[in-house]
Amino acid sequence: MPQNAPTPPPDDAPDPKAPGRTIISVDGMGGDQGPKAVVEGMAMSADKNPDIGFILHGVRDVLQPLVARHGLSDRCDIRDTPGVVSMEDKPSQVMRHGKDTSMWSTIEAVRNGEADVAVSCGNTGALMAVSMLRLRKMEGVNRPAIACLWPSRNPGGFNLMLDVGADIRADQDDLLQYAMMGASFARNGLGLTMPRIGLLNVGTEEHKGRAELKAAHELISAAAPSGDFDFVGFVEGGDIPSDRVDVIVTDGFTGNVALKTGEGTATLIRELLREVFGHTILSRVAALLALRSLKRLQKRIDPRQVNGGVFLGLNGTVVKSHGSADATGVSAAIKLSFKLAQNGFNRKLAARVAQGMAHRQEFATNPENEETT
Structure with a gap:
């Protein structure tokens, strides 16, 4: 250079x-x-x-x-x-x-x-x-996140996931910030007035997962009533493209692996469909008959669109x-x-981060939460 x-x-x-x-x-x-x-x-x-x-x-x-x-x-x-x-x-x-x-x-x-x-x-x-x-990082932000759109069954066609690779680590405070930032993105980028937030885990039961995930579950749950979002609790990998949730919160290592896996799977599906419909004369005729539907499918899973x-x-x-x-x-x-x-996204995002900091401080000073923090 x-x-x-x-x-x-x-x-x-x-x-x-x-x-x-x-x-x-x-x-x-x-x-x-x-x-x-x-x-x-x-x-x-x-x-x-x-x-x-x-x-x-x-x-x-x-x-x-x-x-x-x-x-x-x-x-x-x-x-x-x-x-x-x-x-x-x-x-x-x-x-x-x-x-x-x-x-x-x-x-x-x-x-x-x-x-x-x-x-x-x-x-x-x-x-x-x-x-x-x-x-520079916003005041109160420990680790920035990368958020990406994911094709889903929701009416808008997409879910949001973060972090997908900015930092491989994330503790409970980081995950709370991701939830607040994800909710702000969903409102200003996807037009959702009350986005549903899910925390990615190995199961939906509250007793499953690492300690920081359990602590993050409590923090996000406590912040939801005044945070203009609905916390649906733990979600699994199969929920990422579902209509159960709008925003999936996770650490950057897990999110990046999921993202690359999804991109690879979409590519594999396109290649397999091309092989199947080009295998025989009859399959080529079938492809022509199904061309419009195939183009709709291609558009839905085309990573360029998101x-x-x-x-x-x-x-x-x-x-x-x-x-x-x-x-x-x-x-x-x-x-x-x-x-x-x-939509003035960054200004609104800063306000949400500040709100998340206030929730964290309030949660930490509540004697009832001493054992879980």
Whole structure:
């Protein structure tokens, strides 16, 4: 990664922050499919919503022709940055030497108040490290979380799960914070007025699970009446895509394993269906007859449609797009970013975190709870 500082925008650079516009800061160089997929995803979002503006970070000579080709020049300010964070770069390396990179510049635009939210397809560990360094954790947050959408049987089509990989550990206080942050996300991102929160465990019985899970169960249960959410108690892995719950709370190790398992299973189903329906002439005819239904199924389990893990617990909103995202996936991440920014998500999230801290202090000072804390 070169050590040159990012080049400031020229004096005649377009101002994407026209009145009423929500500005998305986009890492143009992150991701496996390169800048072309990123800019195409931006164009797809821009076509659907005139209220989006962009600050795009990366190598200007690479990005400028793509932006012009897709008619985004009047809605996109390009920030020239010579450095690129690769998927192999260690977070510590990026924190020490990454000031010239598109990823760092993307986060810096949110920190400086130039953009409402940041989007990157790049290295997850590096993105979290840079985000924590430049945006800092919200007051009272011990461990930030990554929240992701999961296809489900609920009317909206999705459930929310956190943490899915920001930190492999989580004690009872962290899990309480995740519940509060997840409830806020569900209200502002999914439009649920009274989201149902479930705590992931090896069984639904209250006596099962590790000590921190049992303690978290009591904390979340005590916070639910005044927290504008319904705590359904412990849930199991089979409940993640169910209509029993809206938000699943767990530690980052378990959540990440579940997420990768779900993605792999969805890929396997698509491949097996392709093999089955292409096996014989009759099966090909059957595939044609069932084409519309198969397309509906494909859309429901297509990870691109729910692309975008949100970093929660920072002083700024950051959306991590999947590294292999194509234009459709990038557009989905931008759509989610826009919705959260429009709803003032981070301000409301900070209020929920403060509420969770108050519940924890009240619970800890109650003599009746001394044995369980």
